[in-house]
Amino acid sequence: MAGFKKSSRNRSVVTHKDLVHIGPGTLAGRYLRQFWHPIAVAADLSAGIAKPARLLGEDLTLYRGEGGTVHAVAFRCAHRGTLLAAGWVEDDCIRCMYHGWKYDAEGQCVEQPAEDPPFAKKIRIRSYPTREYLGLIFVYLGEGQVAPFPRYPHYEDQGVLEVLPVQNWPCNYLQVLENFPDIVHVAFVHRNSYLLQDERTGIPTFLTDESEWGYTTQAFFPGGMYHCFQFGMPNITDFRLPSIDDEIPYQDRLHWSIAIDDENSAIFRLRLSRITAEAAARYREKHGAAPAARIGPTVAELGEKIIAGRATLKDLGRLTDDTVVISNAQDYVAQIGQGRITDRGREHLGRSDLGVILLRKIFEREVRAFAERREQKKWFRPESLSVKLENRNQAAS
Amino acid sequence: MAGFKKSSRNRSVVTHKDLVHIGPGTLAGRYLRQFWHPIAVAADLSAGIAKPARLLGEDLTLYRGEGGTVHAVAFRCAHRGTLLAAGWVEDDCIRCMYHGWKYDAEGQCVEQPAEDPPFAKKIRIRSYPTREYLGLIFVYLGEGQVAPFPRYPHYEDQGVLEVLPVQNWPCNYLQVLENFPDIVHVAFVHRNSYLLQDERTGIPTFLTDESEWGYTTQAFFPGGMYHCFQFGMPNITDFRLPSIDDEIPYQDRLHWSIAIDDENSAIFRLRLSRITAEAAARYREKHGAAPAARIGPTVAELGEKIIAGRATLKDLGRLTDDTVVISNAQDYVAQIGQGRITDRGREHLGRSDLGVILLRKIFEREVRAFAERREQKKWFRPESLSVKLENRNQAAS
């Protein structure tokens, strides 16, 4: 078992460095492979199309059979190693573009056009369980028994469910995860942001407690806003934001922050407007079925410009009129500005970091249990864990 | 002697890993330095001009004297190390741009404008034998006695000899070489390609046998086409393709696939139309003295797009109308899609790979003989080795 130290009493000591590296065979990588992760937006993969995909430092081939079912198999053909994603989808199989070896959805080689038949039977590549759910494609990279697939009934309900564009963050996944429980950052990172155009101004106080699912953060803003959001292990955030639409008081968000590899992360994001069918039709007409691709600088372009010193945060409003891009670029500077993999050995944490500290404590404890083959906590989401966004000076939402 | 293992009986064991690395001092690099290699297209180097060039991981300075003779010397000036290719050509000498040290074609320093004369006599940089032949510039990088320069009389004959644009392949040279004896790939890689608009459809059967020059491959296509091509050690391919011109039944191709360094290769390509002087004039008028530079995406742009999953092979016909670019992009995906240096330890070879297996066997045997200072095979091309492209359902060509 590689990637962690043993103390003098022969118990493993898992440190934040063990959490950073998530490639195949690493300790945190093997721990995270016990969970289902989103890997693509369902609408981005048409029937009969294959694409390369990367998750937890592992390349794989994602394809949608001609009948519409999504499959995931190893990245390379077992024959000469060419990427299978360049191949042809046939029914629920994928055929390598180099010599036509054909694999079924279980990774079994079922045809080798220029070989004698018995050979194919001996060839099997890795295949990965997949699920399509809430407009996303999920995959399970773990060895052994496949974990039950978790569902989020609230997001299956009536209303408009939008899959927002995937965000890419060129830094370690922990930096992205640590931004969520860190409620104080809102007051500074987003101080010139639409996110603070309501009662969420000023420095909030907050409580963060471990939950059956992960942790719960309750934030109390001086302006009267109360914010309660839920984190689900290992990378899910469920929270409520002010709505982009006048007719709707708020919108719910379900996010997964995945590690593409040690230095690249992505966030898959759902936005739910719980409205009646009639209101949904109006909403769709106003906002489009999916948020339109923006013209103008991207979040990464703006963020990198500021990190390089060629612009300042104050310039953001002049560089784009997209308020969401501004808010994301602010987060980009905060997180990528820590370095691709930040040096946590130099930090000085305080009272306001209790959420970050709890997140790390949970991860370290669980990865240690995993390393020592002891029982891990069984994470699940009970009904009682709710998300809230309420102005306590006014009526509750 | 570095770069290979010795077995228990003190005999060297050369593996494919020893073949991959070809820089100065490596085993395969020293083996390959016993051969002449093309390094530039003659027409790309005007009289009085110097250029940097790279072959087998070695940088050098290529220049054409004012009288037209091509020379090759070391990459850097012996004085302060600036690249000589930025210098001035004077007669058959090259003068460094930094302090004017002047070297003759043998690399002897013949002038140091700001030094006392005896110093220059002590300075000599490496020079390399060069030859200009069939529109290409060849160079010999080996130590010791220079190998005889091989000629290809067939390509010196009457007709139109065209030097096609050099192809660049950002992968190891072995991946490029292994694509040639791999005749089955044509049926899959090029299945949507002009190359298959004739009787070369379906999965061919083939024979590959070692020859006095390298190996001979004979391919039998189900549609009736018979294809016989010759490989010459260590990197030459001689074959016949359907013609691009209505008046000519076929055209002959002589290719050299060189290793620029471990992760970059190039193919120098000649196309011969054996036609009378009168037909040659018509051909030149129709097709131009040299194939025109194309407008549109390059082979590498298209190939990288597919490898990254931003396009599929099916999109090629929509992305360009250049059929040759399409066919090259297909090969690009197959070869670069294996990775810059493919992991041969994970392959599963079969009956259809007999050509690839023979190629590797020859290389391993010869490099082993070289490593053990035993006699290597004396490669030469006898008259009997011919290339053929015949439709056996119709008349022979």
Next chain:
Amino acid sequence: MAGFKKSSRNRSVVTHKDLVHIGPGTLAGRYLRQFWHPIAVAADLSAGIAKPARLLGEDLTLYRGEGGTVHAVAFRCAHRGTLLAAGWVEDDCIRCMYHGWKYDAEGQCVEQPAEDPPFAKKIRIRSYPTREYLGLIFVYLGEGQVAPFPRYPHYEDQGVLEVLPVQNWPCNYLQVLENFPDIVHVAFVHRNSYLLQDERTGIPTFLTDESEWGYTTQAFFPGGMYHCFQFGMPNITDFRLPSIDDEIPYQDRLHWSIAIDDENSAIFRLRLSRITAEAAARYREKHGAAPAARIGPTVAELGEKIIAGRATLKDLGRLTDDTVVISNAQDYVAQIGQGRITDRGREHLGRSDLGVILLRKIFEREVRAFAERREQKKWFRPESLSVKLENRNQAAS
């Protein structure tokens, strides 16, 4: 003490390799930190603005307080490691954009909005002494007592002092420094250059002698020009050039060649026209307060094109009509063409390299004294060290 070898008699032997690496903790890096270095152009940093900066392989945060004073502190916030340069300047303090920690100009944390007050007192980041002088911002990176700030009264005098655009050289600082005492290079590198449109043609003879400040070079050009320039340790050049203006016989230049990191250097450049107030007004009207940004290829674009063999030095006049860019591109090819860090072990130095040899000798001697904690030479500039540019065939300037 790292980074140098000890001889058998336990005395350190400093070689050129010890001079190349200048990051924090390296021998040459610690030696160079005993000097003040320019790090930015004063006009590029407005009041209330922060920017990242890099010197000697060390990142830092440069900012100008709202009252106009320049400060330099550590690159990262002590809290969670985000770059401070993205933060907000408040008076003479800088506030981190992530959680609002505020530091004063001494690096003392003076506010942590979401923490209890005693915590801030314990947090202090590195701060660096800075000076604004002659239109440049200087910084002192050394430990311990701060060296006296050197002044250059000649450049404080009446006249027009212009800060020229900073030049970036993607190579080791020693290659940039060695170009100065190397007077012979002018005759070759710049042989097609405006620099030689006067009596500075032909191969000069020269004398280089150590001075109280560094070294003095006197060059005698065959055409009659006499050139005397001064080098000040460790990276200052003071010299006189033909003027760009008809009314002025010559202009003086004060340059600092700094090491950004091991593979990147920059030159900060001042140009002084010693003219009366009336002539200064005319000059400013003709030439602008600061040299205008040029349209056309940059020095680096031209230089890289030549190094890659896609153009030759002869093409420069066709690629741009900016004579200064041509002259700089010539130097770019000579210096970057040696490689990012040149291999001095392969050099062959001669009589014409006496200046380069003296420069290295001084550096090696002083760094050795530093390494052995012996007394270093106290560099200073006496009145007697003058710069000259005279045509000895005509009247002296």
